[in-house]
Amino acid sequence: MKNRDLRSLSPDERPREKALLHGLQTLSNRELFAIILRSGTRHLDVLDISAAILDKFSNLRNLAIASVGELKKVPGIGTTKALQIKACMEIARRFCQKSVENGQVLLSSKQVYQHFQSILRDEKKEKFYLLHLNSKNQLLKQELISIGSLNASIVHPREVFSSAIRERSNSILLIHNHPSGDPTPSDEDIHTTKRLIKVGSLVGIKVMDHIIIGDGCYVSLAEQNIVCF
Numbered sequence: 001m002k003n004r005d006l007r008s009l010s011p012d013e014r015p016r017e018k019a020l021l022h023g024l025q026t027l028s029n030r031e032l033f034a035i036i037l038r039s040g041t042r043h044l045d046v047l048d049i050s051a052a053i054l055d056k057f058s059n060l061r062n063l064a065i066a067s068v069g070e071l072k073k074v075p076g077i078g079t080t081k082a083l084q085i086k087a088c089m090e091i092a093r094r095f096c097q098k099s100v101e102n103g104q105v106l107l108s109s110k111q112v113y114q115h116f117q118s119i120l121r122d123e124k125k126e127k128f129y130l131l132h133l134n135s136k137n138q139l140l141k142q143e144l145i146s147i148g149s150l151n152a153s154i155v156h157p158r159e160v161f162s163s164a165i166r167e168r169s170n171s172i173l174l175i176h177n178h179p180s181g182d183p184t185p186s187d188e189d190i191h192t193t194k195r196l197i198k199v200g201s202l203v204g205i206k207v208m209d210h211i212i213i214g215d216g217c218y219v220s221l222a223e224q225n226i227v228c229f
Contacts, residue, residue, distance in 0.1 A: 015047075029054055036088055041076045049076035053085070064089040065122040093118050104139050106131070109211050109220035112173060120177035120213045128155045128176040132169040133208070141167055155192060157199040164205045172200070174210040181215030185226060193227050 015031040024032065033050035040046035052074050057063040063085070071082035100106065100115040112131070120127060126148035132140040143163060146155045155176075164172050174196065178184075185193075193210045200207045207229060209222035221227045 029060070033085070036084055037081050044076040049074070049081075052076065061122070064093070065124075100131075100139055100142075102139050102141065105137050106133065106139060106173070107137070109209060109218070109223055112175060112209075112211050113213065113218040116175055116177075116211075116213050117216070117218075120175075121215055123177055124179055126176055126179060128174070130160060130163060131173040131175065132164060132167045133171045133173065135170040137171070140169060143167075157196055160196055161199055161203055161205060164200075165203065169205055171206040171208050173208050175213065176210075177213040183212040183214030183217055183219040185210075185212055185219060185221060190221070190227060193221055197227065197229060 015027060015034045018031065019027055019035065027035075030047060030050040033053060034046045037046050037049060040049055044052075053063065053071070056074055057066055068079065068082045068086060071077050071085055072079065077085075100111065106112060116129070127144060128146045128148070130143045130145050132143065134140055145159050145163065148154050160172070160174075174193065176189075189210070189212065193207070196210075197207045209220055209229060210227070212219045212221075219226075222229045
């Protein structure tokens with residue numbers, strides 16, 4: 001369909017008309033992106049641009065984590081169209097996320113994992129989060145404490161407990177991701193956790209668990225008795 005005017009196509013071939021006649025579920029990924037992008041350029045049909053996007057990134061997950069700059073390398077994609085794609089991907093991510101809201105009681109590590117998996121699964125750097133809890137295990141606040149390098153997250157007890165004291169937390173949950181996708185705790189993860197537990201006992205703020213997020217899986221140091229909480 002290279003350089004063809006969409007108006008020259010039959011209704012069954014035009015993405016928008018096809019969607020109205022038969023439903024969005026009948027459209028290919030290329031046709032769905034054609035609807036999102038709305039129009040092509042002087043030299044490229046919108047369907048050609050959509051095909052080029054999918055060819056470059058191979059699958060929707062790679063596309064979801066692509067930056068605006070990477071998207072703009074596709075012929076026919078400028079800043080506006082790149083942002084349209086990123087906005088759609090962010091809406092999809094939020095739809096799939098099983099969010100934990102402030103005031104909600106946290107009962108299990110699985111509940112925490114389901115909240116964080118879509119947030120952290122495609123991160124290329126380690127991110128270390130705190131969940132602040134009150135005496136009833138209700139969530140007070142979610143907070144990003146540090147962002148590490150490609151392979152390491154650097155977190156200091158000072159950062160963790162100055163925040164916990166400020167938020168008047170009764171207890172805290174530690175969460176971070178492994179960009180490799182393997183949530184197996186490293187020696188440094190275990191050492192850091194033990195250090196934070198010790199400091200927490202001194203300041204009267206209990207560390208409840210440390211949950212490491214991988215690709216479609218997680219490890220709870222408390223549930224697996226890797227560290228004594």
